[in-house]
Amino acid sequence: MxxxxxxxxxxxxxxxxxxxxxxxxxxxKKTIWEGVYTPAQAARGEAAYKKSCTLCHRDDLRGNNDGGPPLRGLEFTSRWTNVSMKDMVGAISDIMPNEKPGSLSRQTYVDIVAFLFKGNGIPAGTTELPIKDAELEQIVFTKK
Ligand code: HEC
Structure with missing residues (x-):
């Protein structure tokens, strides 16, 4: 008993x-719609983007005819839907910039993602997008 x-x-x-x-x-777990980056971070990301990405993806993220796809709109959001920030940041640093993949710092890749969010109308908040995988894994890209 x-x-x-x-x-x-x-x-x-x-x-x-x-x-x-x-x-x-x-x-x-949260989604990208809950204010996961800050305006200051997106501004840092924009400066880095203009140095390393504009050539092929354009300042306004529309891409161009040389093969750089648009980084805004439906094409962009469909590509990343249900992907965690860990996988998104990882995938971008694995392949971009095209001619020198992985050449930027982790912080810079994360800042650029913040800028891409801003360009896609995803709202900023009061905490920065983190750089650690364990934290990035908890944030998921969803469609609005
Ligand atoms: C020399 C031209 C070039 C530069 C510079 C470049 N890209 Fe690209 N990018 C491409 C091409 C071409 C593709 C599509 C082919 C591929 O996936 O390799 C692409 C694909 C992408 C994709 C995937 C889009 C999708 O829908 O799958 C992302 C995200 C991206 N680039 C972000 C960036 C970022 C961020 C930078 C700057 C750090 C950057 N790229 C710099 C040419 C470039």
């Missing part, structure tokens, strides 16, 4: 821990 009580208590503990884990996870 005692054993059963102990087993039951253990089982309940397990359930509670699982419950806490789930609610913590639920609370941590």
């Amino acid at each position: 005692k054993r059963h009580v102990a087993a039951l208590a253990l089982g309940l503990c397990g359930l509670m821990i699982a419950g806490i884990g789930l609610s913590a996870q639920g609370a941590k």
